[in-house]
Amino acid sequence: MRKTYLLTPGPTPLPSEVLEAMARPIIHHRTPQFQAIIKEAHEGLKYVFQTKNDCFMLASSGTGAMEAAVANLLSPQDTVITVEGGKFGERWTELCKAYGVNCEVIKVEWGKPVESEEIKKRLKANPRIKAVFTTLCETSTGVTNDIEAIGRVIKDTESVLVVDAISGLGAISCASDAWHCDVVVSGSQKGLMLPPGLGFISVSPKAWKLVDSAKCPRYYFNLKKAKKAYDQVDTPFTPAITLIVALCQALKMMREEGLENIFLRHKKMARAVRNAVKALGLELFAPHAASDAVTAVKVPANIDTGKLVKTMRDTYGVTIAGGQGDLKGKLFRIAHMGYIGEFDIITGISCLEKVLQQMGHKFELGSGIKAAEEVFLQGE
Amino acid sequence: MRKTYLLTPGPTPLPSEVLEAMARPIIHHRTPQFQAIIKEAHEGLKYVFQTKNDCFMLASSGTGAMEAAVANLLSPQDTVITVEGGKFGERWTELCKAYGVNCEVIKVEWGKPVESEEIKKRLKANPRIKAVFTTLCETSTGVTNDIEAIGRVIKDTESVLVVDAISGLGAISCASDAWHCDVVVSGSQKGLMLPPGLGFISVSPKAWKLVDSAKCPRYYFNLKKAKKAYDQVDTPFTPAITLIVALCQALKMMREEGLENIFLRHKKMARAVRNAVKALGLELFAPHAASDAVTAVKVPANIDTGKLVKTMRDTYGVTIAGGQGDLKGKLFRIAHMGYIGEFDIITGISCLEKVLQQMGHKFELGSGIKAAEEVFLQGE
Numbered sequence: 001m002r003k004t005y006l007l008t009p010g011p012t013p014l015p016s017e018v019l020e021a022m023a024r025p026i027i028h029h030r031t032p033q034f035q036a037i038i039k040e041a042h043e044g045l046k047y048v049f050q051t052k053n054d055c056f057m058l059a060s061s062g063t064g065a066m067e068a069a070v071a072n073l074l075s076p077q078d079t080v081i082t083v084e085g086g087k088f089g090e091r092w093t094e095l096c097k098a099y100g101v102n103c104e105v106i107k108v109e110w111g112k113p114v115e116s117e118e119i120k121k122r123l124k125a126n127p128r129i130k131a132v133f134t135t136l137c138e139t140s141t142g143v144t145n146d147i148e149a150i151g152r153v154i155k156d157t158e159s160v161l162v163v164d165a166i167s168g169l170g171a172i173s174c175a176s177d178a179w180h181c182d183v184v185v186s187g188s189q190k191g192l193m194l195p196p197g198l199g200f201i202s203v204s205p206k207a208w209k210l211v212d213s214a215k216c217p218r219y220y221f222n223l224k225k226a227k228k229a230y231d232q233v234d235t236p237f238t239p240a241i242t243l244i245v246a247l248c249q250a251l252k253m254m255r256e257e258g259l260e261n262i263f264l265r266h267k268k269m270a271r272a273v274r275n276a277v278k279a280l281g282l283e284l285f286a287p288h289a290a291s292d293a294v295t296a297v298k299v300p301a302n303i304d305t306g307k308l309v310k311t312m313r314d315t316y317g318v319t320i321a322g323g324q325g326d327l328k329g330k331l332f333r334i335a336h337m338g339y340i341g342e343f344d345i346i347t348g349i350s351c352l353e354k355v356l357q358q359m360g361h362k363f364e365l366g367s368g369i370k371a372a373e374e375v376f377l378q379g380e
Numbered sequence: 381m382r383k384t385y386l387l388t389p390g391p392t393p394l395p396s397e398v399l400e401a402m403a404r405p406i407i408h409h410r411t412p413q414f415q416a417i418i419k420e421a422h423e424g425l426k427y428v429f430q431t432k433n434d435c436f437m438l439a440s441s442g443t444g445a446m447e448a449a450v451a452n453l454l455s456p457q458d459t460v461i462t463v464e465g466g467k468f469g470e471r472w473t474e475l476c477k478a479y480g481v482n483c484e485v486i487k488v489e490w491g492k493p494v495e496s497e498e499i500k501k502r503l504k505a506n507p508r509i510k511a512v513f514t515t516l517c518e519t520s521t522g523v524t525n526d527i528e529a530i531g532r533v534i535k536d537t538e539s540v541l542v543v544d545a546i547s548g549l550g551a552i553s554c555a556s557d558a559w560h561c562d563v564v565v566s567g568s569q570k571g572l573m574l575p576p577g578l579g580f581i582s583v584s585p586k587a588w589k590l591v592d593s594a595k596c597p598r599y600y601f602n603l604k605k606a607k608k609a610y611d612q613v614d615t616p617f618t619p620a621i622t623l624i625v626a627l628c629q630a631l632k633m634m635r636e637e638g639l640e641n642i643f644l645r646h647k648k649m650a651r652a653v654r655n656a657v658k659a660l661g662l663e664l665f666a667p668h669a670a671s672d673a674v675t676a677v678k679v680p681a682n683i684d685t686g687k688l689v690k691t692m693r694d695t696y697g698v699t700i701a702g703g704q705g706d707l708k709g710k711l712f713r714i715a716h717m718g719y720i721g722e723f724d725i726i727t728g729i730s731c732l733e734k735v736l737q738q739m740g741h742k743f744e745l746g747s748g749i750k751a752a753e754e755v756f757l758q759g760e
Contacts, residue, residue, distance in 0.1 A: 004405065011406045011621060022622065023403035025384065026391045026575055028699050059577050060600065061439045063617040067600045098599040189618060195406055197439050197577045197620035217597065219478040220440065220447045237443040238569060240577030240620075241391060242402065319408050 004317040007348045009139045009167055009294040011189040011196055012338030018193055021249040022242050029241050035233045037248055042230070044251030048169060048192070048259070049184055049202050051176035056226045057247075058199040059240040062166035062187025065199030067095055068221035069162050069183050073131055073207060075215035076100030080131045081122055081159075083114045085145070086138035087325040088164055096133070099216045104129065110141050110327065111296075113289040116149040123157050130210065131160045131182075137168035140324040142296035142333060143286045144172060151180035160207045166190060169200075170254060171266045171293040171337040182207040188243060191293065193250045193339045198243045203227075266292040269336035269345050272372035276349045277334075279371035280356060280363045285331050293337040296323075298330065303359055305332050311355045318351040342376045384697040387728045389519045389547055389674040391569040391576055392718035398573055401629040402622050409621050415613045417628055422610070424631030428549060428572070428639070429564055429582050431556035436606045437627075438579040439620040442546035442567025445579030447475055448601035449542050449563050453511055453587060455595035456480030460511045461502055461539075463494045465525070466518035467705040468544055476513070479596045484509065490521050490707065491676075493669040496529040503537050510590065511540045511562075517548030520704040522676035522713060523666045524552060531560035540587045546570060549580075550634060551646045551673040551717040562587040568623060571642075571673065573630045573719045578623045583607075646672040649716035649725050652752035656729045657714075659751035660736060660743045665711050673717040676703075678710065683739055685712050691735045698731040722756045 006013045027033055038057075045055035058064055070092075074080065078101050082092040085108035093103045104122055108114045114134065123129055132154055137144050147163055154161045160182035165174045169184070170191025176184045181204070188198035203211070203223060211223055219225075225236040254262060270292035274284060277297045285296035299305050305322050309332055313319045321333040334348055349368045357365060386393045407413050418437075425435035438444055450472075454460065458481050462472040465488035473483045484502055488494045494514065503509055512534055517524050527543055534541045540562035545554045549564070550571025556564045561584070568578035583591070583603060591603055599605075605616040634642060650672035654664060657677045665676035679685050685702050689712055693699045701713040714728055729748045737745060 004407070006406065006408060008408045010618060011408060014406050019403040019405070023399040025399070026386065026394050027384070028386060028388045028391060028701075029576075030701075031693065031699065059439070059441045060444065061618045061620070064440065064444075064600045070599075071597075095599050098602075099597045187618070189621075195620065195622035196409075196618040197623060217451075217479045219450075219475050220444045221600075222478075238390060238441045238567070238576040240441070240575065240623075241569075242575035242623075243577060243620075313411065319411065321408075321410075 002317050004319070005344065005347050006319050007334050007344065008319055008321045009190065009333060009335035009337060010187070012193060012335060013340065014195065015193055015250070015253060015339045017249050017253065018246045021246045024245065026241055029235065029239055034241070037245060038233050040248045041244055041251065044248065044255065045200060048251065048254060049176045050174065050178065051202050053176065053202045053204050054227065054230055055200055055202045056223065056230060057235065057239065057244060058201065058221065059197065059237070060199040061196055062185065062199050063091065064221065065185040065187065065201045066091060066164060068201050068223060069185055070095045070099055070101065071216040071218035071221055072223040073160065073183065073210045073214055074099065074101050077102065078130045079104060079126065079128055080133060081106060081119060081129055082133045083108060083135065085112065085114055085135065085141065085143060086110055087140035088138055089135050092133035092164065111143060111286045113143050113145045116146060116153045119150055120153040123154070123159060127158065129159050131162050133162045134164065136163050136165040136174050137172060137291045137293045139167040139294060140327060141286055142291045142294045143289045144168070144291040147174065147181065148179045155180035160210060168291065168293050170262065172291065173263055176202055188247065191338050192247070194243060194246050197240050198247060266336065268375060269340060269342065270295060272342065272345050272375040273334055273336055275371040275375055276368035279367045280353065294333050294335040296331050296333045299332065300361065303361055305329055308332060308355055308359065312351050316351050316354070318348060320348065345372055382697050384699070385724065385727050386699050387714050387716070387724065388699055388701045389570065389713060389715035389717060390567070392573060392715060393720065394575065395573055395630070395633060395719045397629050397633065398626045401626045404625065406621055409615070409619055414621065417625060418613050420628045421624055421631065424628065424635065425580060428631065428634060429556050430554065430558065431582050433556065433582045433584050434607065434610055435580055435582045436603065436610060437615065437619065437624060438581065438601065439577065439617070440579040441576055442565065442579050443471065444601065445565040445567065445581045446471060446544060448581050448603060449565055450475045450479055450481065451596040451598035451601055452603040453540065453563065453590045453594055454479060454481050457482065458510045459484060459506065459508055460513060461486060461499060461509055462513045463488060463515065465492065465494055465515065465523060466490055466520035468518055468520060469515050472513035472544065491523060491666045493523050493525045496526060496533045499530055500533040503534070503539060507538065509539050511542050513542045514544065516543050516545040516554050517552060517671045517673045519547040519674060520707060521666055522671045522674045523669045524548070524671040527554065527561065528559045535560035540590060548671065548673050550642065552671065553643055556582055568627065571718050572627070574623060574626050577620050578627060646716065648755060649720060649722065650675060652722065652725050652755040653714050653716055655751040655755055656748035659747045660733065674713050674715040676711050676713045679712065680741065683741055685709055688712060688735055688739065692731050696731050696734070698728060700728065725752055
């Protein structure tokens with residue numbers, strides 16, 4: 001017998017209710033029966049996105065939804081700002097360049113959030129900036145950016161604010177309307193407790209104006225086509241039916257728990273993980289802007305993170321993530337996002353303690369667990 | 381109690397083994413455990429595509445894979461041939477135009493297959509044609525095109541042959557290599573017995589040469605990125621994990637039955653449906669090139685197909701499809717594709733008989749079923 005546990009920043013574990021929903025016989029998508037499901041999904045997404053804007057579902061990963069943002073808002077030779085504070089910030093730049101869009105790149109030291117003042121300065125210097133591409137939670141570093149502050153800086157300009165909320169949406173707050181986010185992009189396999197395969201994108205009235213004039217080619221990700229179908233409670237192409245049925249189930253669970261409670265739960269788990277790893281003598285990668293969705297942890301030079309992750313996964317069945325891009329080998333990441341409760345955290349920390357001891361790292365056995373338990377005992 | 385039955389050309393019914401596979405706890409995609417699954421999927425796809433070429437999996441519907449073909453093979457201002465014999469042939473033209481590619485459209489009367497001689501003539505007249513975009517089985521009309529003959533015409537030219545095999549692959553033969561298909565595109569929700577959400581695309585060495593020079597923008601659907609990941613038994617972006625796990629299950633079932641047996645089964649079911657509807661006094665829409673995957677049936681003017689489809693579905697739980705595009709209201713379509721056996725056909729025909737009688741159509745009750753049973757009794 002070998003039980004397995006998933007503490008990765010996408011995919012995240014699936015509730016049995018979601019698994020059950022996917023195991024139902026499939027139904028056809030051009031039917032009133034499926035239209036009822038689409039409608040429920042649209043309403044539920046607006047709740048999670050905290051928006052009145054339409055939220056479109058794409059049969060794609062989150063990157064597909066990011067491409068939809070770029071291709072629908074821009075024309076070749078347009079200029080935009082991209083914020084690069086990690087692998088997924090870099091993806092915005094790569095995407096824009098693929099479409100011939102000029103990028104003013106704001107390079108942020110990995111592990112730190114972007115300063116909204118820097119964006120303000122750049123926008124002032126170049127009023128022709130069409131859009132600012134940012135990241136809510138940078139999965140590769142475990143940093144949360146202050147989207148609210150960025151929104152304040154952008155809202156009275158001609159630019160639109162585009163937020164990659166793939167990691168984070170449904171785990172930490174992304175108040176799309178209150179924070180003046182024009183386009184918010186997400187994916188299914190993180191806070192939404194679903195398998196990967198669905199991308200989401202919300203579009204504000206300000207952003208629709210750009211869509212009208214954008215000349216980048218697009219077909220599968222064409223948001224005007226999507227809007228036409230949306231208004232008829234339909235999708236332009238065959239939707240990922242099974243995943244949308246599962247989405248309704250997950251959204252129902254999220255409504256029952258309530259967004260505020262969900263965010264509090266994530267806050268508590270994140271604090272437990274941070275305190276635990278510090279108690280084990282490890283250092284946080286992003287101590288001042290640590291995300292409540294995923295925690296990145298630095299390891300001493302004598303610990304091989306590849307081996308740590310591999311042993312936890314292959315010997316003990318507990319999957320966490322290593323570093324990505326430039327951070328490969330330099331850190332590990334424990335996600336506490338989606339369908340995760342306190343005993344999942346206890347399991348993860350316990351396995352971490354075990355393998356760290358085996359690898360010769362010095363600390364008092366059980367001290368990580370104790371630190372986590374203290375957080376959980378305190379309640380809110 | 382109300383049991384439901386699905387006889388639509390995508391989605392098609394899901395085997396319980398596939399449903400079960402999707403209900404398994406999810407695993408992370410950057411692990412040796414998932415690499416084993418990717419490898420199995422790649423091998424199985426090559427078997428079903430009848431090719432030695434790499435077959436890429438995309439998290440998208442089939443249309444996404446079609447877009448991948450256009451964006452990766454071409455540059456703006458290139459000229460191609462598109463064959464339009466139905467709604468999905470038209471999609472090739474729409475896609476090419478979205479990317480600024482010039483189309484020489486071969487318009488084929490809906491319900492008829494394209495003549496390979498016409499393609500030959502056009503290629504001779506314009507040797508700068510980069511690609512010919514065709515459809516294996518045109519879902520909207522139930523027509524199968526003679527891809528083998530088209531391949532013979534194209535193979536010694538500079539053009540590449542691109543086949544939309546979304547409907548048909550895994551139901552009727554698409555011998556990619558033997559027929560000289562350079563790019564074959566498919567989707568999960570038809571012959572492959574899966575939910576929608578996966579697109580597939582195979583690429584021949586001749587097609588890779590075009591990929592190298594193509595200038596259309598692409599990122600999410602970039603096949604060079606896909607190839608780099610493929611060679612490392614990986615995917616460039618988060619894959620639709622659950623659907624790929626299910627794919628392996630479906631491919632295993634297909635290997636056990638064997639492609640030849642699968643094609644014979646579809647042939648027999650198609651013949652049973654054709655004979656049944658003729659026995660009911662109805663007319664085939666494509667009598668001379670009828671597909672073994674889906675049958676389109678014309679109805680007398682006094683029968684409202686919308687009402688027919690609606691009554692079968694909402695009153696009796698049997699979902700078939702109406703007409704698409706210009707054929708809306710003019711025909712209905714019964715699919716016999718994927719996880720379909722003879723008693724599914726009997727169910728569909730029985731329900732059709734019942735509703736046709738209720739709608740006042742004159743025929744001997746049971747005559748459709750008798751015609752179908754005769755086919756099934758004959759065996760192969």
